[in-house]
Amino acid sequence: MTEPLVLKVRPEDNVAVAVRALPAGTEALPGVAVRQEIPQAHKIALRDLAAGEAVVRYGVVLGYARDAIPAGSWIGEDMLSLPQPPGLDELPYGTDIRPVSGLPEPTRSTWMGYRNRTGPAGTRNLLGIVTTVQCAAGVVEAAAERIKRELLPQYPHVEGVVAVNHPYGCGVAIHGRDARMPIRAVANLIRHPNFGGERMVVGLGCEKLTYDMLLPPEEITPENVLTLQDCAGYDAMMEALMSMAERKLRRLDRRRREELPLSELLIGMQCGGSDAFSGLTANPSAGYAADMLVRGGATVLFSEVTEVRDGVHFLAARCRDAAVRDRLAAEMRWYDRYLEAGGVDRDANPTPGNKQGGLANIVEKAMGSIAKSGSAPIEEVLGPAERPSRRGLIYAATPASDIVCGPCQLASGIGLQVFMTGRGTPYGLAAAPVIKVSSRNELKAHWPDIIDLNAGGIATGEASIASVGTELFELILDVASGVKRPYSEQYGLHNSICIFNPAPIT
Numbered sequence: 001m002t003e004p005l006v007l008k009v010r011p012e013d014n015v016a017v018a019v020r021a022l023p024a025g026t027e028a029l030p031g032v033a034v035r036q037e038i039p040q041a042h043k044i045a046l047r048d049l050a051a052g053e054a055v056v057r058y059g060v061v062l063g064y065a066r067d068a069i070p071a072g073s074w075i076g077e078d079m080l081s082l083p084q085p086p087g088l089d090e091l092p093y094g095t096d097i098r099p100v101s102g103l104p105e106p107t108r109s110t111w112m113g114y115r116n117r118t119g120p121a122g123t124r125n126l127l128g129i130v131t132t133v134q135c136a137a138g139v140v141e142a143a144a145e146r147i148k149r150e151l152l153p154q155y156p157h158v159e160g161v162v163a164v165n166h167p168y169g170c171g172v173a174i175h176g177r178d179a180r181m182p183i184r185a186v187a188n189l190i191r192h193p194n195f196g197g198e199r200m201v202v203g204l205g206c207e208k209l210t211y212d213m214l215l216p217p218e219e220i221t222p223e224n225v226l227t228l229q230d231c232a233g234y235d236a237m238m239e240a241l242m243s244m245a246e247r248k249l250r251r252l253d254r255r256r257r258e259e260l261p262l263s264e265l266l267i268g269m270q271c272g273g274s275d276a277f278s279g280l281t282a283n284p285s286a287g288y289a290a291d292m293l294v295r296g297g298a299t300v301l302f303s304e305v306t307e308v309r310d311g312v313h314f315l316a317a318r319c320r321d322a323a324v325r326d327r328l329a330a331e332m333r334w335y336d337r338y339l340e341a342g343g344v345d346r347d348a349n350p351t352p353g354n355k356q357g358g359l360a361n362i363v364e365k366a367m368g369s370i371a372k373s374g375s376a377p378i379e380e381v382l383g384p385a386e387r388p389s390r391r392g393l394i395y396a397a398t399p400a401s402d403i404v405c406g407p408c409q410l411a412s413g414i415g416l417q418v419f420m421t422g423r424g425t426p427y428g429l430a431a432a433p434v435i436k437v438s439s440r441n442e443l444k445a446h447w448p449d450i451i452d453l454n455a456g457g458i459a460t461g462e463a464s465i466a467s468v469g470t471e472l473f474e475l476i477l478d479v480a481s482g483v484k485r486p487y488s489e490q491y492g493l494h495n496s497i498c499i500f501n502p503a504p505i506t
């Protein structure tokens with residue numbers, strides 16, 4: 001197969017994306033000569049565009065030409081004005097519901113996980129230590145290191161110790177309207193499926209976030225919670241934490257993986273450092289894998305509000321019922337107001353790297369981003385850090401920031417995250433493995449030992465969305481089953497737990 005020079009997504013598109021840098025004079029398509037060099041992943045006008053005319057990619061208006069753009073021109077971000085986002089009132093729903101039986105058939109129907117009493121199964125067997133307040137973080141971090149060194153080797157079936165330190169807990173308006181989000185995040189992180197039902201919660205003693213806001217009364221026991229101010233000095237704190245950990249490790253060490261149906265699996269997807277290939281290669285192949293998982297009965301979350309806002313009408317069409325559509329619109333409205341309070345709109349999202357990667361604005365980024373959701377119906381919409389109550393494809397509203405979306409999805413209970421990138425990031429999470437998928441061959445060649453799977457061959461005609469999507473589906477099950485470990489997990493690359501706190505800090 002010969003490599004195409006440009007990629008056009010829909011017949012009605014009047015721009016296409018350069019597969020590699022195209023020098024001036026190249027015939028990009030029959031009759032379309034390149035007027036000036038087009039950088040890789042950037043857009044070229046396929047015909048003359050008048051001032052004010054819509055610039056269309058993915059069959060969607062990315063923006064309006066500020067001035068006339070002759071055919072063959074490079075289209076830079078400053079040449080487009082941003083369209084209005086789709087309205088949120090009375091969005092049609094349920095008009096694009098595909099039967100689950102029509103999704104691509106999964107190549108495997110089981111995986112090996114750690115069954116939990118309730119909720120999804122674990123992909124790892126970890127001791128999780130969660131703080132109620134950042135003040136306790138230093139002690140918990142030191143204790144976690146000591147537990148790993150002195151205790152963990154005696155419990156070979158426990159795969160790690162994770163200190164869940166976060167910036168919340170005190171110095172905050174704990175009764176603020178939106179404080180429910182960070183409180184819910186900490187409460188749900190405590191009961192992450194990879195922590196095997198064991199609770200180990202460490203507080204300081206004078207903070208605002210108290211145990212009763214995080215745990216049911218029957219779980220607030222000396223075995224599960226420790227207050228540092230009750231301990232007579234540092235050595236006493238360490239001793240108490242070591243003996244608490246030892247009791248938990250003994251129980252966790254009895255856990256074994258067992259063959260489970262895909263319905264016991266809950267995973268999340270997000271992208272970070274996207275480029276104009278993300279929506280053609282990495283994200284559609286993730287969407288294909290998501291469709292296979294959903295058809296097999298698994299639960300898949302996708303998120304990132306600013307990166308779906310411009311495609312909300314496409315998502316509403318896939319909402320199972322009016323209640324799901326209403327919740328989707330409500331989450332979008334909340335975020336519109338949150339951004340407005342900060343004096344910005346959704347176009348504050350794209351980064352300098354996104355723009356260098358050819359993404360002109362948030363509309364173009366969003367059209368690529370929603371491709372990761374595949375084509376299954378949306379069964380439920382969640383607020384940040386909420387737990388799903390249904391199976392299948394779920395939209396979990398979170399910020400798009402990689403380091404905030406990750407902890408939100410962890411709190412929602414994901415056992416694994418798939419992370420698509422075009423620019424490259426070494427991102428990882430301690431509590432769940434992260435698989436990284438590149439959008440371009442060049443990124444995989446540059447970072448062969450960080451990128452787990454390359455979808456770039458889809459752009460160059462060496463691979464298809466179905467072939468990479470199937471490979472990703474297999475990799476997800478192998479990583480979830482502990483058979484394979486993605487690079488970020490092998491190296492221990494773990495980002496901080498930046499939970500989302502839109503409420504005031506005092």
Ligand code: CA
Nearest residue numbers: 271400401402
């Ligand atoms: Ca992101």
